[in-house]
Structures are given as C-alpha cells and as structure tokens.
C-alpha cells in the first residue's frame with residue numbers, strides 16, 4: 389500500500405494578533421494536493437490574514453504552517469517559488485498589451501521564446517482574451533483586466549495558487565469560464581485556495597470549505613457535508629384545487645409534519661428534518677386520497693449554512 393501524499397497545506401493552531409485585534413485564533417487547516425479549498429467568511433473574518441500567512445507575506449503570532457511540504461517560517465523563499473497569488477494587479481503593465489504582459493512575465497520567469505509564446509497563447513485563449521490580445525491593457529474593461537490578472541497568476545506553473553474571489557467583477561459567462569479554468573488547474577495537481585464571500589462560488593468550485601468567523605474556524609467540510617449538517621431539505625407539494633390544499637394541509641399536520649401553507653399558490657412546504665419525513669409526506673397525502681400536481685425538493689444553500697454557523701447574515705464586500 390502506498391502512503392497517502394503529504395497534504396499541500398497544513399496549518400496547525402495558527403494565531404495572528406495585530407496589537408489587540410486577534411485576526412486568527414487557533415486555526416487548523418489541511419488541504420490535500422490537487423484540491424480546491426474555499427475560505428469562506430464575512431468582511432474581517434480573517435481570510436486575507438490566513439492567505440497572507442500561507443503566502444509568507446505575514447508571520448503568524450503562533451502555530452505552524454507548511455505549504456507545498458515546506459515550513460513557511462523556515463523556508464519562505466522556497467515556498468514563494470512554489471506559489472502564486474492573485475489580486476495583485478500591480479504586476480500588470482497597463483501600457484503593454486495583454487499578450488506582452490503575459491509573454492514578458494513568462495520570459496522573466498525563465499521560459500524560452502517559443503515556450504513563452506505557447507504559454508501566452510494558451511492563457512489568452514483560456515481566459516477569452518485572444519481577440520483583445522494586442523490592445524494595451526489600459527483599454528481593457530474591468531472584467532478583462534481581472535481575467536488578465538488571473539492569467540498572469542498562472543503563467544508560472546505553481547504548486548499552490550491563491551485566488552481572491554475569482555468570479556467577482558466578471559459577467560456570468562466569464563465567471564463560468566473562469567471557474568472552469570480553476571477546476572482544470574487541479575487536473576495537473578495544482579492546489580487552489582480561494583477566498584470568497586460568495587457562497588455560490590464556494591459551492592460550485594470547492595472540494596472543501598472552511599468557514600471562518602471572527603478569526604475562528606466555525607466549520608470545515610465539503611459543501612455537501614455542510615449543507616447536510618446544517619441546512620434542511622424541504623419538500624413542496626403543489627395541489628390542483630383550494631379544497632385539495634386544505635385537505636393536504638390537515639393530512640400533513642395530522643402526521644406531525646408542520647406544513648407551511650401558501651394558500652394563494654396552493655402549495656405546502658414541509659421541512660424534512662429526518663430522511664423518513666419525505667416518505668411520511670407521500671404516505672399522508674396518499675392516505676387522504678390527495679394527488680399533488682407536483683412535488684419538488686429544495687436543497688439548502690450555503691447561505692443558510694453560513695447563517696446557522698455564525699449567526700450572521702452574509703455580508704458582501706463593498
């Protein structure tokens with residue numbers, strides 16, 4: 389039997405204080421190689437501080453951190469060579485075209501002319517920038533600049549890539565294309581850590597999510613696990629007539645299922661606290677000789693998970 393690969397990121401008991409502010413409090417995090425891990429939290433939860441420590445930009449006050457198998461405090465320079473961080477648009481030269489920005493970066497990182505050209509072409513295509521490739525970056529729209537910024541992060545093949553809200557500021561089509569690109573990164577073994585306040589982004593992209601609130605980890609697991617643990621599924625029964633709605637309401641209430649009735653829409657919603665509650669809904673309706681026109685199931689969103697875990701509604705970045 390082969391030993392499991394060492395995790396790409398291992399954080400143990402990390403604390404970070406800025407004067408009196410405790411930005412991180414006893415944080416643990418393990419990310420396997422080739423996984424996408426979402427750091428989810430409201431403003432000030434500690435996401436950027438944690439990424440800053442992982443990327444060797446900040447020193448933890450306490451605890452241990454290994455990235456790409458290396459201790460970040462003992463070997464920061466080697467860690468830096470293995471990682472890439474986005475959201476730092478300062479690396480873009482706005483007077484140069486998108487193509488030249490990418491090409492120059494590839495050359496600076498040591499690629500030969502042909503390899504640099506090939507990498508540039510692939511990245512322009514992946515981020516849908518081919519048509520605008522030869523225009524100066526200063527003429528790009530906000531979304532195009534963000535895509536170019538992401539592409540710049542990926543010029544070097546890094547073991548770990550840190551992305552800050554990769555979908556923010558992009559239109560829906562570009563967002564999907566970007567998410568797709570992020571997922572493809574992991575196929576080559578790259579580990580991705582993304583910080584986000586957008587629950588859909590974490591839900592769609594991440595294999596596992598760590599929810600931070602006030603510097604502490606309040607939950608960690610796959611988006612599905614979190615939803616199962618916290619969120620409740622619900623079943624909505626749609627009925628043909630007002631009379632059926634009333635009968636179904638009595639039948640479900642009689643079975644102890646506490647339906648919520650939306651009379652104008654002739655719909656009844658039951659929270660499924662246990663798996664067998666769904667069968668109970670169907671049985672109660674059948675016993676009352678009611679045939680619903682439709683039965684729909686709703687999975688909880690990460691929104692509810694976040695609210696349940698932290699007591700906060702999610703707050704968007706300004």
Ligand SMILES: Nc1ncnc2c1ncn2[C@@H]1O[C@H](COP(=O)(O)OP(=O)(O)OP(=O)(O)O)[C@@H](O)[C@H]1O
Pocket residue numbers: 406409410411429430431432433434435436437438585705
């Ligand atoms: N350099 C600093 N000096 C003092 N306090 C800081 C510093 N950096 C962060 N903090 C504080 O640490 C806490 C965590 O901040 P952090 O930026 O890590 O949160 P975040 O989750 O990334 O938030 P956002 O989504 O707004 O970027 C906040 O209370 C913040 O005010």
